[in-house]
Amino acid sequence: MAKKVMVVDDSRTMRQQVGIVLTAAGFEVIEADDGIDGLEKVQQTADLAMVLCDVNMPRMNGLDMLAAVKSDVRFTDLPFLMLTTEAQPALITRAKQAGAKGWIVKPFKPELLVAAVRRLVGAV
Amino acid sequence: MTIQATAAMHDTDATILRAQVVQCTREAFAAYSIDVDLDEGDPGPPAHEAQIVAFIGFGGARLRGTLTVMAPQQLWQMTYPIAVADGGEAGANDLLDWCGEVVNQVLGRIKNQLTRRGVELQVSTPKAIHARQLTISRSAQRSVCILRARSERGAAIGVWFDAAVETTGMLFRSASEAVPADAEESMIEGDLLMF
Numbered sequence: 454m455a456k457k458v459m460v461v462d463d464s465r466t467m468r469q470q471v472g473i474v475l476t477a478a479g480f481e482v483i484e485a486d487d488g489i490d491g492l493e494k495v496q497q498t499a500d501l502a503m504v505l506c507d508v509n510m511p512r513m514n515g516l517d518m519l520a521a522v523k524s525d526v527r528f529t530d531l532p533f534l535m536l537t538t539e540a541q542p543a544l545i546t547r548a549k550q551a552g553a554k555g556w557i558v559k560p561f562k563p564e565l566l567v568a569a570v571r572r573l574v575g576a577v
Numbered sequence: 578m579t580i581q582a583t584a585a586m587h588d589t590d591a592t593i594l595r596a597q598v599v600q601c602t603r604e605a606f607a608a609y610s611i612d613v614d615l616d617e618g619d620p621g622p623p624a625h626e627a628q629i630v631a632f633i634g635f636g637g638a639r640l641r642g643t644l645t646v647m648a649p650q651q652l653w654q655m656t657y658p659i660a661v662a663d664g665g666e667a668g669a670n671d672l673l674d675w676c677g678e679v680v681n682q683v684l685g686r687i688k689n690q691l692t693r694r695g696v697e698l699q700v701s702t703p704k705a706i707h708a709r710q711l712t713i714s715r716s717a718q719r720s721v722c723i724l725r726a727r728s729e730r731g732a733a734i735g736v737w738f739d740a741a742v743e744t745t746g747m748l749f750r751s752a753s754e755a756v757p758a759d760a761e762e763s764m765i766e767g768d769l770l771m772f
Contacts, residue, residue: 463702466667466675470658509681511702538685540764541692555771558689558764559682560608565769572771 455481456502456574461491461518462536463510467559471505471536471566478567480574488513492521495528502574505566508537508544516547523552532573536561586741590748593694598738599724601686602646605679606734608766609656613726613734629653629673631680631705635688637698639748642740644684646676647711652732653679669707677703686766687738693763694749 458480460471465486472482483498485491487510495501504522508515515535522528533553539545540558548556554573557566599615606613632645653676657667667675681703688698726734742748764770 464674464678464681466657466659466671467678473659509700509702538682538688538766540685540689540766540768541697542763543697545764545770549772553772555769556764557769558766559685560766562767562769565767569769569771 455479457481457483457498457500458570458574459483459485459491459494459498459501459504461485461488461504461510461515462507463487464507467507471561474563474566475505475570478570480570487511488515488518488521491518495522495531496525501531503532503534503570505534505536505570508535508539508548516544516551519548519551519553534569534573536566587747590742593749594738594740597687597690598644598736601690602683602724602726602734602736604766605683605686606656608682609658609679611652611656615724615726615736625710626650628708628711629676629705630708630711631676631703633677633680633684633703634701635684635698637696637743639696639744640691640698640740640742642738644680644687645735645737645739646680646683647708647735647737649732650707652734673705673707676705680705682766689763689765696748 458475460468460482462468463486468484472484475482483494485494489512491504491506492513495504506515506518515537519533522531534555534557535548535553536557536559538559545556555569557569603613603615627650628647629650630645630647632643634643635641650672653672654666656679657672657675659667661667684700688700691698724736726736
Protein backbone atom coordinates (compact mmCIF):
# COMPACT_ATOMS: atom_id res chain seq x y z
CA MET A 454 0.00 0.00 0.00
CA ALA A 455 1.32 3.44 -0.92
CA LYS A 456 2.42 5.62 1.96
CA LYS A 457 0.35 8.76 2.51
CA VAL A 458 2.05 12.14 2.28
CA MET A 459 0.12 15.32 3.05
CA VAL A 460 1.06 18.41 1.03
CA VAL A 461 0.04 21.67 2.72
CA ASP A 462 0.37 24.77 0.54
CA ASP A 463 -1.96 27.66 -0.28
CA SER A 464 -0.94 27.49 -3.94
CA ARG A 465 -3.01 24.89 -5.76
CA THR A 466 -0.45 24.76 -8.54
CA MET A 467 2.34 24.06 -6.07
CA ARG A 468 0.32 21.29 -4.44
CA GLN A 469 -0.31 19.76 -7.84
CA GLN A 470 3.33 20.08 -8.86
CA VAL A 471 4.49 18.34 -5.69
CA GLY A 472 1.69 15.81 -6.00
CA ILE A 473 2.72 14.82 -9.51
CA VAL A 474 6.31 14.25 -8.39
CA LEU A 475 5.37 12.21 -5.32
CA THR A 476 2.66 10.20 -7.06
CA ALA A 477 5.13 9.24 -9.78
CA ALA A 478 7.47 8.10 -7.01
CA GLY A 479 4.78 5.81 -5.63
CA PHE A 480 3.29 7.84 -2.79
CA GLU A 481 -0.36 8.67 -2.14
CA VAL A 482 -0.81 12.42 -1.83
CA ILE A 483 -3.37 14.24 0.30
CA GLU A 484 -3.74 18.00 -0.16
CA ALA A 485 -4.50 20.76 2.33
CA ASP A 486 -4.61 24.45 1.44
CA ASP A 487 -3.55 26.09 4.69
CA GLY A 488 -2.53 25.28 8.24
CA ILE A 489 -6.08 24.99 9.56
CA ASP A 490 -7.08 22.62 6.76
CA GLY A 491 -3.86 20.67 7.27
CA LEU A 492 -4.39 20.36 11.02
CA GLU A 493 -7.92 19.04 10.50
CA LYS A 494 -6.82 16.54 7.87
CA VAL A 495 -3.92 15.29 9.98
CA GLN A 496 -6.44 14.46 12.70
CA GLN A 497 -8.79 12.79 10.22
CA THR A 498 -6.33 10.78 8.14
CA ALA A 499 -5.38 7.32 9.26
CA ASP A 500 -1.85 6.06 8.63
CA LEU A 501 -0.46 9.39 7.50
CA ALA A 502 3.26 8.88 6.89
CA MET A 503 4.46 12.49 6.82
CA VAL A 504 3.59 16.13 6.13
CA LEU A 505 5.21 18.38 3.54
CA CYS A 506 4.38 21.92 4.59
CA ASP A 507 4.68 25.48 3.28
CA VAL A 508 5.42 28.24 5.81
CA ASN A 509 3.64 31.41 4.64
CA MET A 510 -0.06 30.62 4.33
CA PRO A 511 -3.29 32.40 5.24
CA ARG A 512 -5.28 31.59 8.38
CA MET A 513 -2.54 29.43 9.95
CA ASN A 514 1.07 29.37 8.81
CA GLY A 515 3.15 26.23 8.53
CA LEU A 516 5.19 26.78 11.68
CA ASP A 517 2.06 27.25 13.77
CA MET A 518 0.57 24.13 12.19
CA LEU A 519 3.75 22.22 13.00
CA ALA A 520 3.58 23.32 16.63
CA ALA A 521 -0.12 22.46 16.86
CA VAL A 522 0.35 18.99 15.43
CA LYS A 523 3.38 18.23 17.57
CA SER A 524 1.52 19.30 20.71
CA ASP A 525 -0.84 16.35 20.17
CA VAL A 526 0.75 13.22 21.61
CA ARG A 527 -0.74 11.12 18.82
CA PHE A 528 1.42 12.90 16.26
CA THR A 529 4.67 13.51 18.10
CA ASP A 530 6.53 11.23 15.71
CA LEU A 531 4.83 12.40 12.50
CA PRO A 532 7.66 13.71 10.27
CA PHE A 533 7.37 17.26 8.91
CA LEU A 534 9.39 18.57 5.99
CA MET A 535 9.06 22.31 5.35
CA LEU A 536 8.88 23.45 1.69
CA THR A 537 8.99 27.23 1.36
CA THR A 538 10.60 30.26 -0.26
CA GLU A 539 11.86 31.22 3.21
CA ALA A 540 15.50 30.69 4.15
CA GLN A 541 15.81 32.80 7.28
CA PRO A 542 18.03 30.98 9.78
CA ALA A 543 15.71 32.03 12.62
CA LEU A 544 12.74 30.35 10.96
CA ILE A 545 14.72 27.22 10.16
CA THR A 546 15.87 27.02 13.76
CA ARG A 547 12.32 27.52 14.97
CA ALA A 548 11.11 24.66 12.76
CA LYS A 549 13.91 22.40 13.92
CA GLN A 550 13.17 23.13 17.57
CA ALA A 551 9.47 22.47 16.97
CA GLY A 552 10.25 19.02 15.62
CA ALA A 553 10.52 19.37 11.84
CA LYS A 554 12.88 16.95 10.13
CA GLY A 555 14.01 19.08 7.24
CA TRP A 556 13.71 22.26 5.17
CA ILE A 557 13.63 22.79 1.39
CA VAL A 558 13.82 26.21 -0.26
CA LYS A 559 11.55 26.64 -3.32
CA PRO A 560 11.74 26.15 -6.20
CA PHE A 561 12.41 22.53 -5.34
CA LYS A 562 14.42 19.95 -7.21
CA PRO A 563 12.17 16.91 -7.75
CA GLU A 564 14.93 14.36 -7.16
CA LEU A 565 15.89 16.00 -3.85
CA LEU A 566 12.27 16.16 -2.74
CA VAL A 567 11.70 12.47 -3.43
CA ALA A 568 14.98 11.54 -1.74
CA ALA A 569 14.04 13.51 1.35
CA VAL A 570 10.55 12.00 1.53
CA ARG A 571 11.96 8.50 1.10
CA ARG A 572 14.49 9.15 3.82
CA LEU A 573 11.74 10.15 6.22
CA VAL A 574 9.13 7.51 5.47
CA GLY A 575 11.10 4.78 3.75
CA ALA A 576 11.08 3.68 0.14
CA VAL A 577 7.79 2.58 -1.42
CA MET B 578 16.29 51.79 -15.09
CA THR B 579 15.08 54.31 -12.58
CA ILE B 580 16.04 54.47 -8.96
CA GLN B 581 14.11 56.78 -6.77
CA ALA B 582 14.99 56.73 -3.12
CA THR B 583 12.62 58.01 -0.49
CA ALA B 584 13.58 61.07 1.41
CA ALA B 585 14.77 58.87 4.24
CA MET B 586 16.41 56.22 2.11
CA HIS B 587 20.05 56.67 1.25
CA ASP B 588 21.06 56.30 -2.37
CA THR B 589 23.44 53.51 -1.41
CA ASP B 590 20.58 51.55 0.13
CA ALA B 591 18.40 52.14 -2.92
CA THR B 592 21.21 50.96 -5.18
CA ILE B 593 21.64 47.76 -3.19
CA LEU B 594 17.91 47.12 -3.21
CA ARG B 595 17.72 47.75 -6.94
CA ALA B 596 20.57 45.31 -7.60
CA GLN B 597 18.84 42.65 -5.55
CA VAL B 598 15.53 43.16 -7.35
CA VAL B 599 17.26 42.85 -10.73
CA GLN B 600 19.23 39.76 -9.77
CA CYS B 601 16.38 37.98 -8.04
CA THR B 602 13.85 38.68 -10.80
CA ARG B 603 16.28 37.38 -13.38
CA GLU B 604 17.03 34.24 -11.35
CA ALA B 605 13.40 33.53 -10.56
CA PHE B 606 12.32 33.62 -14.20
CA ALA B 607 15.43 31.71 -15.27
CA ALA B 608 14.31 28.88 -12.99
CA TYR B 609 11.38 28.50 -15.38
CA SER B 610 13.51 28.80 -18.54
CA ILE B 611 12.66 32.45 -19.20
CA ASP B 612 15.66 34.70 -19.72
CA VAL B 613 14.82 38.32 -18.98
CA ASP B 614 16.92 41.31 -19.84
CA LEU B 615 16.20 44.07 -17.36
CA ASP B 616 16.92 47.47 -18.83
CA GLU B 617 16.59 51.07 -17.84
CA GLY B 618 13.48 53.14 -18.05
CA ASP B 619 9.90 52.97 -17.06
CA PRO B 620 7.68 50.21 -18.38
CA GLY B 621 6.28 52.50 -21.05
CA PRO B 622 2.76 52.74 -22.44
CA PRO B 623 0.23 50.14 -21.42
CA ALA B 624 0.24 46.97 -23.46
CA HIS B 625 -2.92 46.05 -25.33
CA GLU B 626 -2.48 42.33 -24.84
CA ALA B 627 -3.94 40.56 -21.84
CA GLN B 628 -1.74 40.98 -18.79
CA ILE B 629 -1.55 39.38 -15.39
CA VAL B 630 -0.35 41.43 -12.46
CA ALA B 631 0.95 39.59 -9.42
CA PHE B 632 1.81 41.39 -6.22
CA ILE B 633 2.91 40.65 -2.69
CA GLY B 634 3.54 42.81 0.35
CA PHE B 635 6.34 42.73 2.86
CA GLY B 636 7.15 44.41 6.13
CA GLY B 637 9.64 44.46 8.92
CA ALA B 638 11.20 46.67 11.53
CA ARG B 639 13.29 48.52 8.94
CA LEU B 640 11.63 48.15 5.55
CA ARG B 641 8.12 47.72 4.15
CA GLY B 642 6.50 47.81 0.75
CA THR B 643 5.19 45.84 -2.21
CA LEU B 644 6.62 43.88 -5.11
CA THR B 645 4.54 43.88 -8.28
CA VAL B 646 5.30 41.93 -11.45
CA MET B 647 3.29 42.56 -14.60
CA ALA B 648 3.65 40.42 -17.73
CA PRO B 649 1.59 39.21 -20.67
CA GLN B 650 -0.58 36.22 -19.95
CA GLN B 651 1.28 34.24 -22.62
CA LEU B 652 4.59 34.74 -20.85
CA TRP B 653 3.18 33.54 -17.55
CA GLN B 654 1.84 30.49 -19.40
CA MET B 655 5.41 29.65 -20.44
CA THR B 656 6.44 29.42 -16.79
CA TYR B 657 3.53 27.18 -15.79
CA PRO B 658 5.16 24.06 -14.33
CA ILE B 659 2.50 21.45 -14.96
CA ALA B 660 1.96 19.82 -18.31
CA VAL B 661 -1.52 20.58 -19.62
CA ALA B 662 -3.34 17.85 -21.56
CA ASP B 663 -3.20 18.05 -25.36
CA GLY B 664 -0.71 20.90 -25.25
CA GLY B 665 -3.38 23.28 -24.01
CA GLU B 666 -3.00 26.14 -21.59
CA ALA B 667 -3.51 26.37 -17.86
CA GLY B 668 -6.99 27.49 -16.85
CA ALA B 669 -7.50 31.09 -15.80
CA ASN B 670 -7.70 30.41 -12.07
CA ASP B 671 -4.78 27.98 -12.14
CA LEU B 672 -2.65 30.54 -13.94
CA LEU B 673 -3.51 33.30 -11.47
CA ASP B 674 -2.61 30.98 -8.63
CA TRP B 675 0.69 30.20 -10.30
CA CYS B 676 1.52 33.89 -10.93
CA GLY B 677 1.07 34.49 -7.23
CA GLU B 678 3.51 31.68 -6.50
CA VAL B 679 6.08 33.10 -8.94
CA VAL B 680 5.99 36.58 -7.39
CA ASN B 681 6.24 34.88 -4.00
CA GLN B 682 9.39 33.15 -5.22
CA VAL B 683 10.85 36.41 -6.56
CA LEU B 684 10.25 38.13 -3.24
CA GLY B 685 11.53 35.06 -1.41
CA ARG B 686 14.85 35.43 -3.20
CA ILE B 687 15.00 39.15 -2.41
CA LYS B 688 14.07 38.50 1.19
CA ASN B 689 16.75 35.85 1.59
CA GLN B 690 19.38 38.19 0.16
CA LEU B 691 18.31 40.98 2.49
CA THR B 692 18.39 38.64 5.47
CA ARG B 693 22.09 38.12 4.78
CA ARG B 694 22.48 41.89 4.95
CA GLY B 695 20.75 42.06 8.29
CA VAL B 696 17.30 43.16 7.11
CA GLU B 697 14.55 40.72 8.06
CA LEU B 698 11.11 40.84 6.49
CA GLN B 699 7.79 39.09 6.85
CA VAL B 700 5.78 38.57 3.69
CA SER B 701 2.07 38.53 2.96
CA THR B 702 0.32 35.95 0.81
CA PRO B 703 0.46 36.88 -2.90
CA LYS B 704 -2.41 37.94 -5.14
CA ALA B 705 -2.76 38.09 -8.92
CA ILE B 706 -5.30 39.71 -11.22
CA HIS B 707 -6.02 39.94 -14.93
CA ALA B 708 -5.53 43.38 -16.45
CA ARG B 709 -5.61 45.26 -19.74
CA GLN B 710 -3.93 48.56 -20.50
CA LEU B 711 -2.55 48.84 -17.02
CA THR B 712 0.17 51.38 -16.25
CA ILE B 713 2.43 51.58 -13.25
CA SER B 714 2.12 54.94 -11.55
CA ARG B 715 5.26 56.00 -9.79
CA SER B 716 5.09 57.05 -6.18
CA ALA B 717 7.34 60.06 -5.66
CA GLN B 718 7.92 59.09 -2.07
CA ARG B 719 8.39 55.35 -2.07
CA SER B 720 9.37 53.65 -5.31
CA VAL B 721 12.83 52.14 -5.15
CA CYS B 722 12.80 50.89 -8.69
CA ILE B 723 10.53 50.37 -11.61
CA LEU B 724 12.12 48.08 -14.14
CA ARG B 725 11.29 47.19 -17.67
CA ALA B 726 12.36 43.74 -18.66
CA ARG B 727 12.20 42.04 -21.98
CA SER B 728 12.21 38.29 -22.20
CA GLU B 729 14.14 36.44 -24.87
CA ARG B 730 10.82 35.83 -26.59
CA GLY B 731 10.04 39.52 -26.77
CA ALA B 732 7.41 39.83 -24.11
CA ALA B 733 7.67 42.89 -21.87
CA ILE B 734 7.76 42.46 -18.12
CA GLY B 735 7.26 45.28 -15.64
CA VAL B 736 8.73 44.94 -12.16
CA TRP B 737 7.85 47.48 -9.50
CA PHE B 738 9.58 47.40 -6.13
CA ASP B 739 7.94 49.97 -3.92
CA ALA B 740 9.50 50.36 -0.51
CA ALA B 741 9.82 52.69 2.44
CA VAL B 742 12.43 52.52 5.15
CA GLU B 743 11.43 52.58 8.78
CA THR B 744 14.77 53.77 10.04
CA THR B 745 16.49 57.14 9.92
CA GLY B 746 19.96 55.65 9.46
CA MET B 747 21.37 53.47 6.75
CA LEU B 748 19.29 50.41 5.94
CA PHE B 749 22.37 48.36 5.12
CA ARG B 750 25.86 48.52 6.42
CA SER B 751 28.59 49.19 3.86
CA ALA B 752 28.93 46.55 1.15
CA SER B 753 32.05 45.05 2.70
CA GLU B 754 30.36 44.71 6.07
CA ALA B 755 26.95 43.82 4.79
CA VAL B 756 27.13 40.04 4.72
CA PRO B 757 27.08 38.35 8.12
CA ALA B 758 29.89 35.92 8.83
CA ASP B 759 27.66 32.89 8.62
CA ALA B 760 26.08 33.82 5.31
CA GLU B 761 27.98 31.09 3.50
CA GLU B 762 26.06 28.58 5.55
CA SER B 763 22.65 29.99 4.73
CA MET B 764 20.36 28.13 2.39
CA ILE B 765 19.63 29.14 -1.16
CA GLU B 766 16.83 28.25 -3.55
CA GLY B 767 16.62 24.54 -4.30
CA ASP B 768 18.60 23.54 -1.21
CA LEU B 769 17.57 20.73 1.11
CA LEU B 770 18.60 20.65 4.75
CA MET B 771 17.78 17.60 6.87
CA PHE B 772 17.83 18.01 10.65
